[in-house]
Amino acid sequence: MSSWIFGYGSLVWRPDLPYSEARWGWIEGWERRFWQGSPDHRGQPDDPGRVLTLIQRRNARCWGRVYQIDPAQEEAVMKKLNHREKAGYDLIDVAVETKAGIVLAKTYVGNATNPHFLGPAPLRDMLSQIRRCHGPSGSNKDYVLELAKALREVETPSEEPELFVLATALGAT
Numbered sequence: 161m162s163s164w165i166f167g168y169g170s171l172v173w174r175p176d177l178p179y180s181e182a183r184w185g186w187i188e189g190w191e192r193r194f195w196q197g198s199p200d201h202r203g204q205p206d207d208p209g210r211v212l213t214l215i216q217r218r219n220a221r222c223w224g225r226v227y228q229i230d231p232a233q234e235e236a237v238m239k240k241l242n243h244r245e246k247a248g249y250d251l252i253d254v255a256v257e258t259k260a261g262i263v264l265a266k267t268y269v270g271n272a273t274n275p276h277f278l279g280p281a282p283l284r285d286m287l288s289q290i291r292r293c294h295g296p297s298g299s300n301k302d303y304v305l306e307l308a309k310a311l312r313e314v315e316t317p318s319e320e321p322e323l324f325v326l327a328t329a330l331g332a333t
Contacts, residue, residue, distance in 0.1 A: 163234055164265035165241065166256050168192050168224035169212040170303060173310040176244075177237050179227035184314045185258035187267075191220035193322060194286060194304075196270035197278045200247050201297035209293035209300035210278060210286055212307075213249075213270035223311060223320075226256045226265050241268070248274030287329055301330050 166187065167175065175182070194210045202209030214222060229237050242251075249268035256263045270277055281289075293300035308327035311320065 162228045162231060164226050164228050164263050166224055166226045166254055166265040166267040168222050172225050173306045175227060178233050180230050181228040183226050183258040185226045185256040186221050186223045187254045187256055188221055189216055190214040190222045191217045192222050195279050197276035202295045202300040202303050203293040204295060207293055209295055210289050223314060226263050248276035304330055
């Protein structure tokens, strides 16, 4: 039986993994927030970028992409993803709603107790950090702008104020 991976950040626009099927979908009761530090991909250890995690919130909905992984490739894919998401993320199970039905998938969440969790910050501080930070995977600014661009393709609801406010401000600079 195939397994599924739900991506809500860079996996949406840059999956960089072999998959047999990809679908747009959403999870209920979670919202994406730029509250996780990235000392290894979108920033440096002494100046971490600001990347996404999921925060539980009643009546929230988080859109993303769910990828079906061939069982023969699952071990290699999970090894790669575990390395990619190593800076404070835990693997959890989620139910992803898609137009073709519900898919049980795994996703990565940086909880508030991990050492790279940054938590909320004023918009001006987040913008300054995102504009400044750059790591081996590219600029923090591109991370935000590419995700916003990809999510606009599926007409995501305006329940994404943090993402689209940041993207609008970053696009104007």
